Amino acid sequence: EVQLVESGGGLVQPGRSLRLSCAASGFTFDDYAMHWVRQAPGKGLEWVSGISWNSGTIVYADSVKGRFTISRDNAKNSLYLQMNSLRPEDTALYYCATSIVVVIAPFDYWGQGTLVTVSS
Amino acid sequence: QSVLTQPPSVSGAPGQRVTISCTGSSSNIGAGYDVHWYQQLPGTAPKLLIYGSTNRPSGVPDRFSGSKSGTSASLAITGLQAEDEADYYCQSYDSSLRVFGGGTKLTVL
Numbered sequence: 101e102v103q104l105v106e107s108g109g110g111l112v113q114p115g116r117s118l119r120l121s122c123a124a125s126g127f128t129f130d131d132y133a134m135h136w137v138r139q140a141p142g143k144g145l146e147w148v149s150g151i152s153w154n155s156g157t158i159v160y161a162d163s164v165k166g167r168f169t170i171s172r173d174n175a176k177n178s179l180y181l182q183m184n185s186l187r188p189e190d191t192a193l194y195y196c197a198t199s200i201v202v203v204i205a206p207f208d209y210w211g212q213g214t215l216v217t218v219s220s
Numbered sequence: 221q222s223v224l225t226q227p228p229s230v231s232g233a234p235g236q237r238v239t240i241s242c243t244g245s246s247s248n249i250g251a252g253y254d255v256h257w258y259q260q261l262p263g264t265a266p267k268l269l270i271y272g273s274t275n276r277p278s279g280v281p282d283r284f285s286g287s288k289s290g291t292s293a294s295l296a297i298t299g300l301q302a303e304d305e306a307d308y309y310c311q312s313y314d315s316s317l318r319v320f321g322g323g324t325k326l327t328v329l
Contacts, residue, residue, distance in 0.1 A: 135318075137266075144222065145258070145266065145309050147318040159317060195265055203316055206256040206271040213265060 102126040104196050104211030111217045112186055120214055122179040122196030127209075130154070130174040133202035136181050138192035139213070148194070149181065152202040159202065164190075186218045223248060223314050224321035231327040232300045240324045242293045242310030250291035253313040257286055257295045260307040260323075269308070270295060302328050 108120040122134070136148040149160045149170040158170055169182040179196050193215050197207040225243040232238040242255060249255060257270040268277050270286035273293060285296045293312075297304055305328045310321040 144307075144323040145260075145311075145320045147311075147320065150318070161317065204254065204313060206254075206268050206311070207258070207266070208268055208277075210265040210267070 102198075102209045104198070104209060106194060106196050106211045106214035109194065109214030109216045111219065113220050114187060114218055116186055117182070117184045118186060118216060120181040120183065120194055120196075120216070122211060124177045124179065124196075124198075127198070129177040132198045132200060132208075133157075133205070134170075134172055134179045135197045135199060135202075135207060136170065136179075137195045137197055137207065137210075138190075138216075139195070140189075140192045143192075146192070150199070150202045151179070157202050183216070186216075188218050190216060191218045192216060222322040223319040224310055224312060226308075226310060226321035226324045228322070229325045229327065231329055232297075233329045234300055234302060236300050237296065237298045238300060238326065239297075240295045240308050240310075240326070242295070242312075242321050244291050244293075244312060244314075246291060248291075248312045248314040248319060249288065249293060255286065255288055255293035256311045257284075258309045258311065260309065261303075262306065266309065297326070300328055304328060 103125045105123045135150040167185045171180045193213040195213045197210045199205040255273045258266040259269045260266040273288040
């Protein structure tokens with residue numbers, strides 16, 4: 101059974117940093133691209149960033165480019181999101197999700213999300 | 221404002237057919253990119269419902285179907301059931317980046 105478990109969320113002040121993790125199991129991790137997708141409270145889905153199976157291709161939404169860094173460790177079956185210079189508008193539930201390739205493929209599986217709240 | 225436009229809400233009685241539209245432009249759906257649909261039940265993570273505009277993953281009932289024409293796509297649900305009450309999102313690509321519709325809340329009357 102595919103499992104994606106996010107962690108690392110919490111309350112953080114504007115301008116500070118936070119690192120999210122996603123632990124994957126139940127599938128061959130390095131066969132898949134991975135993504136972060138977020139959902140602000142009561143709002144819709146917003147794709148944040150994606151990384152190919154070998155970290156060779158990395159893409160970001162314009163809203164986080166230059167502030168967020170996605171990475172993965174295939175030996176640990178883990179995905180990460182380093183979030184710097186956080187803003188109140190980054191407040192959201194952050195999901196990790198799989199896709200067979202980084203650019204053109206649906207999100208096959210989703211985790212349950214970790215909540216990030218940016219507030220003073 | 222989302223790149224892909226969906227109606228905020230639709231509703232239907234049990235057994236009826238409803239459709240949810242997803243309108244894009246020549247830089248996304250109209251450029252030939254696939255459209256995917258996700259179902260988000262209350263309090264849960266999204267789930268892939270339709271991929272490649274018309275295909276259902278294993279386990280998704282054939283009551284759900286997708287179509288695409290020009291700069292728009294649609295999700296149709298026939299034989300509406302109470303458990304279909306959820307938020308539905310379309311997703312495609314624009315300038316090679318992934319974009320979502322704003323979401324549609326389906327209410328089963």
